[in-house]
Amino acid sequence: AQSVTQPDIHITVSEGASLELRCNYSYGATPYLFWYVQSPGQGLQLLLKYFSGDTLVQGIKGFEAEFKRSQSSFNLRKPSVHWSDAAEYFCAEYNFNKFYFGSGTKLNVKP
Amino acid sequence: DTEVTQTPKHLVMGMTNKKSLKCEQHMGHRAMYWYKQKAKKPPELMFVYSYEKLSINESVPSRFSPECPNSSLLNLHLHALQPEDSALYLCASSPLPGGALGYTFGSGTRLTVV
Numbered sequence: 001a002q003s004v005t006q007p008d009i010h011i012t013v014s015e016g017a018s019l020e021l022r023c024n025y026s027y028g029a030t031p032y033l034f035w036y037v038q039s040p041g042q043g044l045q046l047l048l049k050y051f052s053g054d055t056l057v058q059g060i061k062g063f064e065a066e067f068k069r070s071q072s073s074f075n076l077r078k079p080s081v082h083w084s085d086a087a088e089y090f091c092a093e094y095n096f097n098k099f100y101f102g103s104g105t106k107l108n109v110k111p
Numbered sequence: 112d113t114e115v116t117q118t119p120k121h122l123v124m125g126m127t128n129k130k131s132l133k134c135e136q137h138m139g140h141r142a143m144y145w146y147k148q149k150a151k152k153p154p155e156l157m158f159v160y161s162y163e164k165l166s167i168n169e170s171v172p173s174r175f176s177p178e179c180p181n182s183s184l185l186n187l188h189l190h191a192l193q194p195e196d197s198a199l200y201l202c203a204s205s206p207l208p209g210g211a212l213g214y215t216f217g218s219g220t221r222l223t224v225v
Contacts, residue, residue: 032211043115043201043216044154051211090153097167097209101153 004093006102013081014110021076021105023091032094033074035065038104039087047089050074061085083109113138117202117217125225126192132220134185134202140215142208143185145177146201148219154201160185161208192224 005024013019025031032051036044048059055067065076074091086109091102115136124130134143142161146154159167160179174196176188185202199221203214 034213036216041199041219041221043117043218044203044214045216046213049213094209094211094213098156099210099214104151104153106151 004091004100004102006089006091006105008105009103010106010108012108012110015083016080019076019078019081019085019107021089021091021107023074023076023102024072025074025091025093025100026072027093027095031074033065033067034092034094034099035059035063035074035076036090036092037061037087038090044090047076081107081109083111085109113215115202115204115215115217117200117220119220120218121221121223123223123225124189124192126194128192129188129190131189132187132200132202132222134187134217135183136204136215137183138204138206138215139182140204140206141182142205142210143179144203144205144210144214145185145187146203146216148199148201150198158187159208166208189222192222194224197222197224 003026034049035047038044047063048057050057050067057065088104090104093100118133145157148154156169157171158177163179174191178186199219201219202217
């Protein structure tokens with residue numbers, strides 16, 4: 001069965017530190033991959049997406065993600081985290097007319 | 112206008128009540144979606160409308176009844192809900208059916224069934 005895996009349920013980083021959130025997808029030679037962010041009680045906001053081409057994708061709010069086919073990964077990164085980045089992050093793959101969401105990673109930011 | 116607007120933001124209803132959730136977008140998107148999200152879980156797809164026609168129903172109980180009056184509006188009618196239906200209900204839209212270009216989500220309706 002198709003799945004998207006986010007191995008880290010919670011991550012805590014200090015403000016100003018770098019961040020990497022992991023995501024592995026299970027299906028597709030050319031996957032459509034997305035990262036969404038959700039603040040408490042809010043909807044999901046699209047951070048970035050990958051369809052093809054350059055494997056390093058730039059998104060909003062200073063985020064980027066790198067697609068690595070050999071590792072079936074699409075990890076999200078940010079060089080310097082701000083307190084306002086504290087939120088839930090969802091990786092998703094689009095395939096067969098459906099979105100498959102990972103279980104999410106909750107990011108806490110320490111002052 | 113690049114938003115999906117959902118109303119109300121919060122709703123408390125009894126198990127015998129009838130209520131409706133509303134979703135609106137003016138981006139010219141031709142597909143709209145209802146998702147249900149329980150706490151600390153990813154969103155779960157409920158319904159998909161493509162060109163105002165219901166194209167996917169993910170085996171949702173009949174106490175949830177979707178409606179798409181036009182290409183900009185999506186409703187979710189609620190009747191005889193159970194406490195376990197309490198959740199955040201998210202509406203989303205995409206330019207074309209299928210969502211390969213990504214979804215635009217609304218901020219959701221927080222539903223509590225008492």
